Amino acid sequence: MSLGFGFGTVVQSIVTSIVRKDQVARLYSTISAAETAGTLVxxxxxxxxxxxxxxxxxxxxxxxxxxxxxxxAIAAFPIWWMMA
Incomplete structure (x- = not known):
């Protein structure tokens, strides 16, 4: 375990609170696909x-x-740009 162990779960819970209830399954599928693609690459x-x-x-x-x-940094830049 490391200091960032629960980071993914916390982010997933925050994002879940943002989307509509009928979109949660689609969100989880997208998160899972992104994690798998990130691991494969x-x-x-x-x-x-x-x-x-x-x-x-x-x-x-x-x-x-x-x-x-x-x-x-490459992944965080678009997120930072959208928040600014």
Whole structure:
């Protein structure tokens, strides 16, 4: 477990309170599909980043974490833009 363990559940509960009751099943299906797609794309990319980091050595061993920061920033930007 980590500090972000319950984050997905909290976000899902907040988003559920925003949508109409007859749209909850569609919301959960969309969330599940997005999580699956993210896993299918993200896991191989992180594995490639780790392999490249080991080849380069030094601080590059942390390349998967740097990649996560970039991917989260890319994902957060449209959300931030819509809220502003």
């Amino acid at each position: 993200g896991q191989p990319l992180l594995a490639l980043g780790l392999a490249a980091g080991f080849r380069l050595g030094g601080l590059a061993v942390g390349l998967p974490w740097f990649m996560c920061v970039v991917f989260y």
